[in-house]
Amino acid sequence: MIEVMDMAARLTHPAVQALLLGIVSLVLVVRRRPMAAAWSGAVALAWLWVASTPAVALALRDTLAAPAPDHPARADAIVVLGGETLPRIDWSQPTTRAGKGLALWRDGYAPLLLVSGRDQARTLAEGYAAAGVPMQDLRVDGSSRNTHENARNSATLLAASGASDILLVTSAIHMRRAAASFRKEGVNVSPVPASDAHAVLLLAPRWLPRRDALTLTARCLRERLALWVYHLRGWA
Known part of the structure; x- marks a missing residue:
């Protein structure tokens, strides 16, 4: 199960998804379907660009992130x-x-x-x-x-x-x-969540691609998949 989850997690990375779409585009070229190949390649590039922007990465983070309490309660x-x-x-x-x-x-x-x-x-x-x-x-x-x-x-x-x-x-x-x-x-x-250290992305141009934004998008997509699996298996 852990190996399957690891494989699925890799597939949630936008760079891997774009690569797979690129492979599909090459296959379509070989099969003499230039229009479909062009569309597949364009979608791959567009998705990689969008997934690398701070705007998208931070929006995905905000759907998952838990706010930190100002004064945590006492506990055991x-x-x-x-x-x-x-x-x-x-x-x-x-x-x-x-x-x-x-x-x-x-x-x-x-x-x-x-x-x-x-x-x-x-x-x-x-x-x-x-x-x-x-x-x-x-x-x-x-x-x-x-x-x-x-x-x-x-x-x-x-x-x-x-x-x-x-x-x-x-x-x-x-x-x-x-x-x-x-x-x-x-x-x-x-x-009591720790900081995810994304302050740099808050100050960056929202629609210009960045490597750290792509990493954050990939983490969020992986976490979304994990949440779904955990609810499915009754673990959460």
Whole structure:
């Protein structure tokens, strides 16, 4: 299932879609259908252009992103999900997942700090320990491969610690699916999204293509597909 999801996620990237349309255009040329080939090629270029614009990328982001609360509620635990390139953990600039989780713990919003994700949980835990979080306040789920497993495995660890109310830290785009997955496991969630760092796109010309805008569009399309799959499978 994970392999199928990975393949489907690649197909949601506008560059891959444009490439496939380009291949279709070449096939139509070989089959001596120049008009259809021209239309296919034009659609491929137009879609790649549109998907690369800040206007479209930010509009897609706004349909997914969860706003950050000014004052999070107190909770039993803070749960930080992996899934991004980890910066140096710096509580003075709590804009990333790692930094926001540490800042919430240091500000006393919850006594426990749980990190989840096979790719980054160990690194996060080591960073938090080095930043002064006692080992007895840390919980580590280092086996989860996706958001569904993040929620399922974290729920087990939380229950063992007597925790039911959490502050969930993940990216704003990912928050809707993540929060729904944790609630499906019986966990009470207060979302605290980390910054997606798209301020540059807000200042860029809205209809001129940019690589970072294309990346954001691809992330949003992938997340839309994942939301649909999770609801279909009853995971969220």
